[in-house]
Structure formats: structure tokens, C-alpha cells
Amino acid sequence: MRGIGEVSRASGLGVSALRFYDRAGVLVPAEVDPVTGYRRYGEEQILAARLVAGLRRVGMPVADIGRAVAELADPRAVRKLLDEHLRRLEDGLADARRELSRLHHLLDDEENTMTRISLPAAALAAALDAVRFAACADPALPMINSILLETGADGVLTVAATDRFRLAVAEAAATVAGPPVRVAAPLPFIDELRPLLTGDVTLILDDASLVAETAGRRVEGRPIEAGWPDHRRLVTLDSPGARRVTVDGSELRSVLRAATTVTHEHEGTRFEVAILTIDPAGELRTADPDAWAADADAHVAVNREFLLQALDAGGPGQLVLELDGPIKPLAVRGTAGFSILMPVRH
Structure with a gap:
């Protein structure tokens, strides 16, 4: 058996702390002299005292420290309590960081x-x-x-x-x-x-x-520091030669999925090409690879998957496509925004 002073030195818990945890029912001495009130602890309680000291230093609530001591015979249960407390500490630190960041912003002009x-x-x-x-x-x-x-x-x-x-x-x-x-x-x-x-x-x-x-x-x-390209310079869609056609996005998606395509490769990536043209009546048509090969100047070809994604992003209902020849971007304008697709050269 060990006296309270020995346990204090062996565990790092002060004598007053040992008395507190005795009163709290967390670490109760093995014996208490009924006359002098002197506390004595068993050898196995040294480990419990060291556990209490460590949990006290990391701010674990007394009730949870008591649970950890009670579960000391089951290390897996104690580890679970430690992990739960660590998550609480991490969540609290994240909240503190956010609040301090907000205060820094308040101090900024x-x-x-x-x-x-x-x-x-x-x-x-x-x-x-x-x-x-x-x-x-x-x-x-x-x-x-x-x-x-x-x-x-x-x-x-x-x-x-x-x-x-x-x-x-x-x-x-x-x-x-x-x-x-x-x-x-x-x-x-x-x-x-x-x-x-x-x-x-x-x-x-x-x-x-x-x-x-x-x-x-x-x-x-934090913003990316590298320079972003000037998108306004890239958007050159007001060419006098551009032809505009209004299409139903859902219908065009169905047509594109059913149309005959050709496989193209660029920078090691293979993809399906959608080939579009405007007929003499002003209607948008898909063309087959043979027509594209015979008269490339009459068509615009783009990555089919890119075009399908642009149609989806354009929003529901009517879309406007702008075609300006085989070497100019294809523009897709919708209710949600617009996109341009670089052409695929034959």
C-alpha cells in the first residue's frame, strides 16, 4: 500500500487533486484510516492515478475521467473514450479558428x-x-x-x-x-x-x-495565385459571320446520343466527335463522318461529351447555338449561362 504523498509523486497529481478525485468518486483510496483519515492506495491504483493526471491535463470532464478509470480493465473501452475526447478537442479548435478568423476580419479595414x-x-x-x-x-x-x-x-x-x-x-x-x-x-x-x-x-x-x-x-x-486567363478575350462570339440557331436542349441531347460519331485522339486522349451543320433552311443538323471528311468547311466538330455537358449546364428549355465555321469556337447559350467549345480539326 502507498500513502497519498507517494501516489502524488508517482502520478503527478497533487495531494489536493487526489483528495478531490476521492470526493468525486473517481479515484477512491483502497483504505482510509478511520481515526486519522489517512488515505492509502493499492499498487494497481498508481496506473489509474497516472491516467487521471493525463486526462486532467487535456481537459477531459470529471465524469468522463471517472468512466475511463472504471473501464481501466478494458483498454479498448478506454481508447474509445480517448478518441471521443480528441474529436471534441479538434472540433473545438476548428470552431475557435473560425471565430478568431472572423475577429481578424472585423479588425481589417x-x-x-x-x-x-x-x-x-x-x-x-x-x-x-x-x-x-x-x-x-x-x-x-x-x-x-x-x-x-x-x-x-x-x-x-x-x-x-x-x-x-x-x-x-x-x-x-x-x-x-x-x-x-x-x-x-x-x-x-x-x-x-x-x-x-x-x-x-x-x-x-x-x-x-x-x-x-x-x-x-x-x-x-486562399485564392490561387497563378494568373487566370482573360476569359473576355477568349469570348469572341460577335463575329459577323456567326450563325445562330435556337434548339431544344433535350431534343438535341437525344439526337447527339443517337448520331453516328467518329473517334478522335488529342494529347493521348480518345473521345467521340459530334459533327454539326446548319442546313439551307436554317435548321441544325448532325452530320456523319463521311460528310465531314468531304466538306470540312461546312461543319463544326466538337468533343461530343463536352457538348452534352454544356447542354446540361445551359439549363432547361431553349438554347442558342452559335456556329462560326470549322475553326472558331462553338457557343452554347442558355438561361443559366453560356459556354464555348474549341473545335476539333479534321
Whole structure:
């Protein structure tokens, strides 16, 4: 048997702490002298005392410390309690980081350095859905593994995505406070935010930080520093020679899936090509590979899967396709936004 002083030295628990845990029923001495009140502990209680000391240092509640001591004969049960407490600590640290970050933002001069964009979450979700399909996932091109978020002086949030072979752009009306901003939000930030969007959303953006607040949730990130291409320069869709045709998106999807295609290879990737033309009556038609080979200048050919994705992203109902010859991009305009697809050369 060991006295309270010996147990204190062996475990790292102070004498007053041992008395406290005795009164709490967590670590009760094996013997207590009825005359002097002197406490004595069994050898097996040294391990329990050391466990209590460690759990006390990491802030475990007394009730849970008592459970751990009671389960000491079953290490698996004790480990489960340790893991549960660790998760609580990690969650608390994440909450503290978010709150401290918010306080840092409060201390910043947001009027001069940051831009706040407020809009309905549904509007932002629709804009992101209209462009996400075109985002690049190639790690060799980090500058476009992102969604561009851009504001001007017109109270509009523009979002854009590209993988070099296609570009998608959408807009959403917003309340913008602060200077114009143009930042590339990394895809993990976008993909974390998208499922949370409900009610209203506020984006707080500058060159060094991304913050989104929606329905009491907060998502934070950092912009990609590499330069994002100028999508306005890429969108050259006002050519006098461009021909526009209105189509039903659902019908065109069905036609494309049934049409005869040709397999093409570019940079080691094989894909099916959709071949389109406008007939003399002004109707959009799909053409077979033989017609494309015979008269390439009369057709525009694009990656069929890319076109199907662009039609889906264009939203329901009528879409407008713009064709400007075999070497100009094909444009798809819908209610949710527009996209352009680079042509495939015969």
C-alpha cells in the first residue's frame, strides 16, 4: 500500500487533486484510516492515478475521467473514450479558428481591402453549376484548377471555368460592397461550399483570402495565385459571320446520343466527335463522318461529351447555338449561362 504523498509523486497529481478525485468518486483510496483519515492506495491504483493526471491535463470532464478509470480493465473501452475526447478537442479548435478568423476580419479595414458580395444562395449555386463541368483537374495547370470569381462596377458576380478546350461563364445579380475583385477560387473550396448553399450567402474576397458565409456555416480558403486567363478575350462570339440557331436542349441531347460519331485522339486522349451543320433552311443538323471528311468547311466538330455537358449546364428549355465555321469556337447559350467549345480539326 502507498500513502497519498507517494501516489502524488508517482502520478503527478497533487495531494489536493487526489483528495478531490476521492470526493468525486473517481479515484477512491483502497483504505482510509478511520481515526486519522489517512488515505492509502493499492499498487494497481498508481496506473489509474497516472491516467487521471493525463486526462486532467487535456481537459477531459470529471465524469468522463471517472468512466475511463472504471473501464481501466478494458483498454479498448478506454481508447474509445480517448478518441471521443480528441474529436471534441479538434472540433473545438476548428470552431475557435473560425471565430478568431472572423475577429481578424472585423479588425481589417474591409471597406478598403476587401469586397463583400451578397446574393441568394440559389443564384450562386445555379451559377456554379453552370460552369463547374468545364473546370480543369490537371495538376500541371494549377492556375485553372479553379473557378474564377469576378465583380465589376455593375453589381454582378461573374463566375467562369476553363480547361483550355472549353470555357463556361455565368452571372448572378448581387449586392457588391468594396472594390472590384478578380480571384481564382480553388476547386476544393468551391466543392466544399456548394452543398452548404441555402438561404443567402456572403462572399468576402480579396487577393489573399476567400470566405463564404451561408446559413450559419463558414468556408475559408486562399485564392490561387497563378494568373487566370482573360476569359473576355477568349469570348469572341460577335463575329459577323456567326450563325445562330435556337434548339431544344433535350431534343438535341437525344439526337447527339443517337448520331453516328467518329473517334478522335488529342494529347493521348480518345473521345467521340459530334459533327454539326446548319442546313439551307436554317435548321441544325448532325452530320456523319463521311460528310465531314468531304466538306470540312461546312461543319463544326466538337468533343461530343463536352457538348452534352454544356447542354446540361445551359439549363432547361431553349438554347442558342452559335456556329462560326470549322475553326472558331462553338457557343452554347442558355438561361443559366453560356459556354464555348474549341473545335476539333479534321
